[in-house]
Amino acid sequence: MRARLQPEDTVSDPIPYKPQDKGAWPPSLFPAYTSTIKRSPKKPLVIIPQTLSEVTGPVYGHSRIDKDDNDLTLGHAGEPLGERIIVTGRVLDENGRPVPHTLVELWQCNAAGRYAHKVDQHPAPLDPNFTGAGRAVTDADGRYRFVTIKPGAYPWKNHHNAWRPAHIHFSLFGSSFLTRLVTQMFFPGDPLFPFDPIFNGIPDPKARDRMICKFDLDTTQPEWALGYQFDIVLRGRDATPMEH
Amino acid sequence: MSFGQTPSQTVGPFFHFALPNEKYETLVTDKTKGERIKIEGRIVDGDGAPLPDAIIEIWQANAEGRYDHADDQQEKPLDPTFHGWGRSATDKDGRFRFHTIKPGPVPGPGNTLQAPHVSVTVLARGMLKHLVTRLYFEGEKLNADDPILARISEPERRSTLVARGGKDGVYAFDIVLQGDNETVFFDV
Numbered sequence A: 001m002r003a004r005l006q007p008e009d010t011v012s013d014p015i016p017y018k019p020q021d022k023g024a025w026p027p028s029l030f031p032a033y034t035s036t037i038k039r040s041p042k043k044p045l046v047i048i049p050q051t052l053s054e055v056t057g058p059v060y061g062h063s064r065i066d067k068d069d070n071d072l073t074l075g076h077a078g079e080p081l082g083e084r085i086i087v088t089g090r091v092l093d094e095n096g097r098p099v100p101h102t103l104v105e106l107w108q109c110n111a112a113g114r115y116a117h118k119v120d121q122h123p124a125p126l127d128p129n130f131t132g133a134g135r136a137v138t139d140a141d142g143r144y145r146f147v148t149i150k151p152g153a154y155p156w157k158n159h160h161n162a163w164r165p166a167h168i169h170f171s172l173f174g175s176s177f178l179t180r181l182v183t184q185m186f187f188p189g190d191p192l193f194p195f196d197p198i199f200n201g202i203p204d205p206k207a208r209d210r211m212i213c214k215f216d217l218d219t220t221q222p223e224w225a226l227g228y229q230f231d232i233v234l235r236g237r238d239a240t241p242m243e244h
Numbered sequence B: 001m002s003f004g005q006t007p008s009q010t011v012g013p014f015f016h017f018a019l020p021n022e023k024y025e026t027l028v029t030d031k032t033k034g035e036r037i038k039i040e041g042r043i044v045d046g047d048g049a050p051l052p053d054a055i056i057e058i059w060q061a062n063a064e065g066r067y068d069h070a071d072d073q074q075e076k077p078l079d080p081t082f083h084g085w086g087r088s089a090t091d092k093d094g095r096f097r098f099h100t101i102k103p104g105p106v107p108g109p110g111n112t113l114q115a116p117h118v119s120v121t122v123l124a125r126g127m128l129k130h131l132v133t134r135l136y137f138e139g140e141k142l143n144a145d146d147p148i149l150a151r152i153s154e155p156e157r158r159s160t161l162v163a164r165g166g167k168d169g170v171y172a173f174d175i176v177l178q179g180d181n182e183t184v185f186f187d188v
Helices: A205-209 B141-145 B155-161
Strands: A084-093 A103-107 A133-137 A143-149 A154-156 A162-164 A167-172 A181-186 A226-229 A232-234 B036-044 B054-059 B085-089 B095-101 B106-108 B112-114 B117-124 B131-137 B162-165 B170-172
Touching: A103 A143, A133 A143, A167 A232, A181 A232, B036 B054, B036 B117, B054 B095, B085 B095, B112 B141, B131 B155, B155 B162
Parallel strands: A084 A226, A084 A232, B036 B170, B131 B162
Antiparallel strands: A084 A143, A103 A133, A103 A167, A154 A162, A167 A181, B036 B095, B054 B085, B054 B117, B106 B112, B117 B131, B162 B170
């Protein structure tokens, strides 16, 4: 390997983040997902250097987390219907370093496949004991943990007989404006994967698999809830300053 | 062990009970230093139809041109009442709004100076990945030498990033996802 000059990290020319992985980041236009057709730019994106404006970003200041914000089964008169689950994992960067103290926002439909949202007209029952929104902040190790119920699959009108595989939405900030990520977590072995244009909008099949959580018996709590592990990897810096 | 990036997926249409909060549209308190401004805008698709289900986020420096972030090591004062992040979900007419302050200029590549600007993230149903752009301010002298605006090879497209107005502190910034007058989006 050729020795590489260590770049200097300055406010004018900060050490850049690695580019978006083209196998993992979908195109704006993916006609099988019909809503992309009118909502994608036709002109090429303009390439710009990463400046101080991009390598900085919101760091958990905007919302304080309350105890129980990470337990979606609480806060109502009773317990929600459905299969109780624990979803936990680490937020890492591409260099394998934990991303600590970063906000993780999560939302989902109920066990019957219905969102607590006025626009959702799927004729499945609402659950008075489930809203489906949660928040957590990662610990020093980059770990987060949620308690929720397994969401259901639901139909959408993208094409004839279109159904979304069960999923949980995740929103993360990471350490900079460039590490912003909104994604979806899927469950292992879902038979709907081959038919979902949102899942398949990701070019690289290996990258798609990174959106599927793993069942984990050690995370599972006896007589109480199944456990799933879901690590999330955000863009990382190209090179890190030399440690003296 | 591999550390491949987790892919981006659409925010979908059903985020309203989880992500937005009216308080995220106001970045300032009574004590925040700087020129108070309101940013108002509308986002439309390739047919000119408004997006009633988009979410716009902004990130900006304080009035002195310093970001509230550990990687900003400039010797400029932080403002403890200003953190620089906002989020606004569009209404049925595709409109969003922010109450903030005009940011100061910040350093750019090679010891240049960037004109005052706000970084913008656009998320919506029908967008598998979010788009990023910037908002600049009409009448700002530094725009002419801004190193990022200069990257836009068709000068007439630069105007899509310049918020209009400024009278009474109100700036209008529309986002056109596709077609005539399409907003410039960045790959960064």
